[in-house]
Amino acid sequence: MERTPLIAGNWKMHHGISATGKFLSELEMRISRDAGAKKALEGDFIEMAIFPPFTSLWRALEGKRYLPWLKVGAQNVHWAPEGAFTGEVSANMLREAGCDYVIIGHSERRQLFGETDEQVRRKLDAAVSAGLLAVLCVGETLQEREAGETMAVVERQLMKALVGLPPDEVGRSVCIAYEPVWAIGTGRNATPGEAQEVCQAIRRFVAERFGDEAAMVQRILYGGSVKTDNAAGLLSEPDVDGALVGGASLQADSFAQILAAAL
Ligand code: PEP
Numbered sequence: 001m002e003r004t005p006l007i008a009g010n011w012k013m014h015h016g017i018s019a020t021g022k023f024l025s026e027l028e029m030r031i032s033r034d035a036g037a038k039k040a041l042e043g044d045f046i047e048m049a050i051f052p053p054f055t056s057l058w059r060a061l062e063g064k065r066y067l068p069w070l071k072v073g074a075q076n077v078h079w080a081p082e083g084a085f086t087g088e089v090s091a092n093m094l095r096e097a098g099c100d101y102v103i104i105g106h107s108e109r110r111q112l113f114g115e116t117d118e119q120v121r122r123k124l125d126a127a128v129s130a131g132l133l134a135v136l137c138v139g140e141t142l143q144e145r146e147a148g149e150t151m152a153v154v155e156r157q158l159m160k161a162l163v164g165l166p167p168d169e170v171g172r173s174v175c176i177a178y179e180p181v182w183a184i185g186t187g188r189n190a191t192p193g194e195a196q197e198v199c200q201a202i203r204r205f206v207a208e209r210f211g212d213e214a215a216m217v218q219r220i221l222y223g224g225s226v227k228t229d230n231a232a233g234l235l236s237e238p239d240v241d242g243a244l245v246g247g248a249s250l251q252a253d254s255f256a257q258i259l260a261a262a263l
Pocket of ligand 1: 223
């Protein structure tokens with residue numbers, strides 16, 4: 001079965017409302033000049049998603065009026081449907097706002113905000129129940145890689161996050177993003193071989209735990225210093241179904257070039 005590649009841009013805490021509007025205009029211009037990309041996006045042969053900060057979401061969603069193929073997602077979600085959780089936003093609220101996707105368990109949330117595997121699981125459950133597609137981030141630190149613990153770490157994160165989901169939801173509603181922590185924002189990407197090795201092992205893990213069907217449709221992204229000059233190599237690997245892009249997703253031109261590399 002074919003898996004639709006996903007090129008996702010995690011803007012982190014960048015691009016307010018006016019910068020988001022500028023990005024969208026530039027993206028529209030850039031894609032209208034690239035007949036191949038336009039056709040692929042309009043025909044759903046590939047997906048492009050952006051994940052702006054909360055305050056810019058409405059502006060990105062408004063962009064769907066002239067970029068109907070554009071997917072929009074949030075960078076975080078709370079697990080409760082509502083309640084006394086100052087500063088948080090629920091999955092139903094994101095869905096109501098028009099979001100398609102949500103990123104869950106990004107390493108910056110795990111490391112800087114103390115997000116635990118258990119919280120990641122609850123967020124994932126809430127997102128999937130609300131009908132959002134989740135981009136679940138997993139990945140090892142440099143120390144863990146050097147200790148030969150990459151797959152143990154990745155499998156633990158996956159197991160703890162996915163444990164409660166029905167097998168058909170795993171492949172259908174969750175994109176797994178393999179993001180080695182040492183490659184995020186460092187300019188040091190995994191080689192295509194390193195990315196493929198872990199993404200292939202993730203697919204094997206999904207097959208063992210959730211069945212061949214789930215593994216076959218499971219989209220697995222690579223993230224960590226994906227740039228215009230390394231995207232084609234990483235995206236040509238058979239188990240890499242797309243990219244989660246930070247820095248290079250902030251400019252419409254480089255983001256569109258990464259999409260073109262996936263085609
Ligand atoms: C990310 O934030 O998920 C990421 C991969 O960032 P960068 O591409 O900048 O390394």
